[in-house]
Amino acid sequence: MSEECPKCGAEFSVTEIGGGGICGACREPINCPYCHKTVREERTTGTFFETLIKAPDSLLSQHLGISDDDWEDMGAELNENTGNSGDMTYCYWFIVPENTPEEILVKTGWEIGQMIDQIPVEIVENDWDY
Numbered sequence: 001m002s003e004e005c006p007k008c009g010a011e012f013s014v015t016e017i018g019g020g021g022i023c024g025a026c027r028e029p030i031n032c033p034y035c036h037k038t039v040r041e042e043r044t045t046g047t048f049f050e051t052l053i054k055a056p057d058s059l060l061s062q063h064l065g066i067s068d069d070d071w072e073d074m075g076a077e078l079n080e081n082t083g084n085s086g087d088m089t090y091c092y093w094f095i096v097p098e099n100t101p102e103e104i105l106v107k108t109g110w111e112i113g114q115m116i117d118q119i120p121v122e123i124v125e126n127d128w129d130y
């Protein structure tokens with residue numbers, strides 16, 4: 001049985017070790033193995049072990065409404081929008097590449113050659129931490 005972390009979207013499974021005892025149950029946290037935040041607590045006489053099944057898609061992919069695989073399939077190139085000064089990045093943009101798979105276009109409503117603008121800097125730059 002797998003579940004999804006509500007904080008980061010990672011998929012993981014929970015295994016209960018030593019549960020099913022009659023007394024001595026206490027609340028044990030179930031922690032996301034990816035972002036290490038506590039997802040919920042459950043009463044058990046044992047402990048929980050969490051196994052990561054699938055890391056969440058990057059913030060960029062989530063923002064765009066596609067998966068990381070989609071993004072790779074597209075092969076789009078992100079560009080910095082530095083405004084007039086060139087000193088500071090205001091946002092990122094890219095052009096939907098010619099060989100973007102049809103299903104991505106249908107899913108997102110993009111057109112080939114369309115400029116996707118206003119991608120927040122935090123989303124792109126946070127990605128480098130992964």
Ligand SMILES: [Zn+2]
Nearest residue numbers: 005008032035
């Ligand atoms: Zn998480």
